[in-house]
Amino acid sequence: MTTALSIAQLEKSYGAQRVLNGVSFEVPKGAIVGLLGPNGAGKSTLIRSIMGIVEPDAGSIHLEGRPWSREVVRGIGYLPEERGLYKDMRVGDQAVYFARLKGMAKSDAVSALRHWFERLEVEGWWDKKVSDISKGMAQKIQFICTVVHDPGLLILDEPLSGFDPINARRIIDEVRALASSGTSILLSTHDMPSVERLCDEVVMLNGGKVVLSGGADALREAGWSGQQEVVFKGNDIAFTNALGTLGHLDGITVEASGGLRRAQLRLREGVPPGQLLQALGGAVEVNEFVKIRPTMESLFIQAVDQTAAETSAP
Amino acid sequence: MMRGSLIGAVIAREWRTRVVKRSFLIGTLLMPILAVGVLAGTVLITQATDTTNVVLVEDAPGLISRVDPATGQQVPRCPGCFPERDKLTYRFTREAPADSIWLEEGFTVLVEYDGSVLQNRAGYLVYDKSPGMTAKRNIERDLSKAMEHARVLESTELDWQAYQRLKFELNLIDREANGDMARTDGGGEEVRGFIGFFFSALLFLVLSVYGGMILRSVVEEKSNRVVEVLIAAVRPEELLLGKVIGMGAVALTQLVAWSVLSTLAFSAFQFVFDSGALGASLPGQGEVPTDLLTAMAENEITSILLDINWTLMALSTIGYFIGGYLLYGSIYAAVGGSVQSEQEGQGMVIPIIMPLMFAYIIGSGAMSNPEMGALTWLSWFPLTSPVIMLVRVAVGVAWWEVVLSWGLLMLSARIVLGLAGRAYRFGVLHTGKSSGWSLLLQWIRGHGS
Numbered sequence: 001m002t003t004a005l006s007i008a009q010l011e012k013s014y015g016a017q018r019v020l021n022g023v024s025f026e027v028p029k030g031a032i033v034g035l036l037g038p039n040g041a042g043k044s045t046l047i048r049s050i051m052g053i054v055e056p057d058a059g060s061i062h063l064e065g066r067p068w069s070r071e072v073v074r075g076i077g078y079l080p081e082e083r084g085l086y087k088d089m090r091v092g093d094q095a096v097y098f099a100r101l102k103g104m105a106k107s108d109a110v111s112a113l114r115h116w117f118e119r120l121e122v123e124g125w126w127d128k129k130v131s132d133i134s135k136g137m138a139q140k141i142q143f144i145c146t147v148v149h150d151p152g153l154l155i156l157d158e159p160l161s162g163f164d165p166i167n168a169r170r171i172i173d174e175v176r177a178l179a180s181s182g183t184s185i186l187l188s189t190h191d192m193p194s195v196e197r198l199c200d201e202v203v204m205l206n207g208g209k210v211v212l213s214g215g216a217d218a219l220r221e222a223g224w225s226g227q228q229e230v231v232f233k234g235n236d237i238a239f240t241n242a243l244g245t246l247g248h249l250d251g252i253t254v255e256a257s258g259g260l261r262r263a264q265l266r267l268r269e270g271v272p273p274g275q276l277l278q279a280l281g282g283a284v285e286v287n288e289f290v291k292i293r294p295t296m297e298s299l300f301i302q303a304v305d306q307t308a309a310e311t312s313a314p
Numbered sequence: 315m316m317r318g319s320l321i322g323a324v325i326a327r328e329w330r331t332r333v334v335k336r337s338f339l340i341g342t343l344l345m346p347i348l349a350v351g352v353l354a355g356t357v358l359i360t361q362a363t364d365t366t367n368v369v370l371v372e373d374a375p376g377l378i379s380r381v382d383p384a385t386g387q388q389v390p391r392c393p394g395c396f397p398e399r400d401k402l403t404y405r406f407t408r409e410a411p412a413d414s415i416w417l418e419e420g421f422t423v424l425v426e427y428d429g430s431v432l433q434n435r436a437g438y439l440v441y442d443k444s445p446g447m448t449a450k451r452n453i454e455r456d457l458s459k460a461m462e463h464a465r466v467l468e469s470t471e472l473d474w475q476a477y478q479r480l481k482f483e484l485n486l487i488d489r490e491a492n493g494d495m496a497r498t499d500g501g502g503e504e505v506r507g508f509i510g511f512f513f514s515a516l517l518f519l520v521l522s523v524y525g526g527m528i529l530r531s532v533v534e535e536k537s538n539r540v541v542e543v544l545i546a547a548v549r550p551e552e553l554l555l556g557k558v559i560g561m562g563a564v565a566l567t568q569l570v571a572w573s574v575l576s577t578l579a580f581s582a583f584q585f586v587f588d589s590g591a592l593g594a595s596l597p598g599q600g601e602v603p604t605d606l607l608t609a610m611a612e613n614e615i616t617s618i619l620l621d622i623n624w625t626l627m628a629l630s631t632i633g634y635f636i637g638g639y640l641l642y643g644s645i646y647a648a649v650g651g652s653v654q655s656e657q658e659g660q661g662m663v664i665p666i667i668m669p670l671m672f673a674y675i676i677g678s679g680a681m682s683n684p685e686m687g688a689l690t691w692l693s694w695f696p697l698t699s700p701v702i703m704l705v706r707v708a709v710g711v712a713w714w715e716v717v718l719s720w721g722l723l724m725l726s727a728r729i730v731l732g733l734a735g736r737a738y739r740f741g742v743l744h745t746g747k748s749s750g751w752s753l754l755l756q757w758i759r760g761h762g763s
Contacts, residue, residue, distance in 0.1 A: 051546045052546070053542065053545055053546060070549070073546070074547055076546075078543070078546045080539075080542040080543060080546070082539045082542050083539055083540075083542065083543060084538040084539035084540045084543075085538065085540060086331070086534075086535075086538065086540060087538060088331065089331055093330075097323065097327050098543065098547075100323045101320060101323055101324075101544070101547035101548060102547055142543075145543070
């Protein structure tokens with residue numbers, strides 16, 4: 001068994017509005033899969049369908065190879081985008097309550113929570129009321145409540161919202177650690193840098209459909225259209241002559257120190273970067289030779305624009 | 315964890331967060347103390363004011379007293395007009411000494427009037443410390459009769475005995491007809507109706523207060539955005555059930571705690587009272603009856619408490635609370651799920667609470683006429699039965715009617731709970747601005763927004 005979550009032809013409509021339109025994808029075991037899409041793409045409905053909060057009209061969901069059921073779903077760690085805590089409850093009592101709803105015995109819950117509270121350095125907050133702690137601290141508690149029962153699959157919806165950069169890094173490290181220990185993670189976010197840093201695979205939704213999916217590196221590689229950056233020491237004319245017909249030069253800038261020059265160019269289709277490097281070798285002294293792959297953000301915008309164009313086409 | 319355990323966890327949270335709270339503990343402790351305090355105050359004040367009074371009547375015109383030739387003492391002309399009363403004795407004089415002297419001689423009250431008393435019907439009651447309402451009433455009654463005696467002798471041809479024989483007062487004794495069965499003692503329906511209404515008013519209050527608490531709790535879970543985490547683990551219907559039962563358990567805890575603490579406080583007061591320890595501390599008090607129940611029976615208000623069948627009324631109240639609470643609590647929860655603020659919810663529950671308010675108003679009317687015909691139907695109708703049937707139980711009702719009424723109530727509660735669960739399922743995730751009954755009914759029919 002290699003998939004933690006398998007979704008096939010999922011459909012859901014609210015009245016005349018079709019929110020999910022034949023969505024299919026998989027989350028491999030131990031992978032971090034980014035779920036991307038503009039607002040209204042159907043991400044929340046998809047996640048709520050997986051969690052059993054919304055009942056899909058058609059399609060199937062399998063978890064760890066087993067058909068969807070309440071009992072299986074309870075094993076998932078779910079951090080919704082719309083999340084909160086009871087303000088008048090003590091932090092520790094509240095965390096134990098959520099752990100018990102996930103099926104943990106009270107003693108196991110307390111012991112696991114103590115471990116996580118220490119790990120995220122919030123052990124001093126156990127007896128505090130939620131109304132007495134900061135928003136960032138509350139976010140940490142919510143994260144702990146999501147992972148305390150050691151779930152095989154984690155669904156995190158905008159997990160970094162509300163965190164300062166230091167604590168966001170802390171959570172990213174924890175997510176990475178969980179993935180390395182075998183936890184599969186579906187990460188829904190608009191934060192593209194965190195997708196690039198974290199995700200092994202990406203599923204992009206738009207208009208209720210999967211418009212792009214695959215390995216994060218593979219997608220960026222596939223989206224590469226010849227952009228290259230070269231840092232060199234030498235003459236601009238020599239550089240341009242060496243480039244010749246291999247590609248198109250977008251511009252050359254002079255670096256602040258060391259007499260270095262930075263050139264941005266786009267290779268002609270079919271020209272491998274190695275061929276350019278070979279051609280430049282005799283003309284200038286190449287210090288850096290970097291393949292500029294598209295960012296997740298540009299892929300995202302490109303996919304959304306493409307879908308919009310297809311939809312509006314006659 | 316089984317589904318029942320999940321609901322149990324929800325119930326436990328609802329119960330714990332409300333019961334383990336200073337305000338709940340204070341409210342729970344204060345109520346019985348206040349109740350027994352009011353009772354104790356009433357009894358003790360009655361006792362305190364019911365002091366032994368020695369009344370000196372200054373009968374200046376000699377209307378109601380004369381000199382006994384044998385003893386030379388001033389004695390009443392109509393000895394029968396001054397029946398023997400506890401803690402009230404009379405002495406007569408034609409001319410009273412100065413206040414300081416009669417007070418020193420042990421009199422507590424001086425009554426004085428002049429020859430015009432038969433016309434203007436007024437005199438003075440002079441005292442150092444008030445003799446109390448009961449004593450004053452008895453003095454007025456006794457002296458009025460003595461004056462009446464004087465007037466009869468003065469203005470009619472009849473003698474006093476003949477006048478007494480002609481006086482007529484009709485006394486109607488209650489008897490209940492039981493078909494072909496022998497008649498039984500009747501009467502007391504109004505008092506029992508009052509007792510029933512007291513319990514139904516209590517139930518009305520508890521249903522309204524705790525229903526409002528459910529509404530507030532659901533709205534709070536929506537506004538603090540806990541609900542999505544919850545319903546990922548627990549079905550919305552189960553969450554609703556857990557909330558209703560949990561909050562109901564809080565109310566039951568309070569009701570049971572009030573009953574137990576009130577009983578304990580009453581027993582403690584009874585023990586202290588019966589031991590006579592309070593006698594010495596009462597102002598101007600010589601002797602206090604050593605039996606609290608007797609003392610309560612002597613007071614018009616506290617004597618009603620002795621007429622209550624507490625066990626029957628407590629069981630009925632709890633039974634109808636459970637049914638009524640499940641019914642109304644479910645509706646409150648469904649409404650809470652469909653609105654974005656408590657104020658909005660309060661507006662929506664007005665039509666729901668109307669039958670209960672109607673029942674409350676009818677229940678108050680039932681105090682004066684506890685056997686009015688409409689009560690029978692209203693005591694079977696689930697939306698009004700929790701309040702109305704308690705009045706009927708207090709007055710007396712056939713057992714099968716109670717079973718039918720409670721059965722209908724529980725059946726309705728079960729159906730409403732199911733429908734409310736459906737509405738709640740859609741409602742708790744609804745964050746749009748639109749709300750209202752049409753949306754709620756749409757959700758009940760199973761159509762999400």
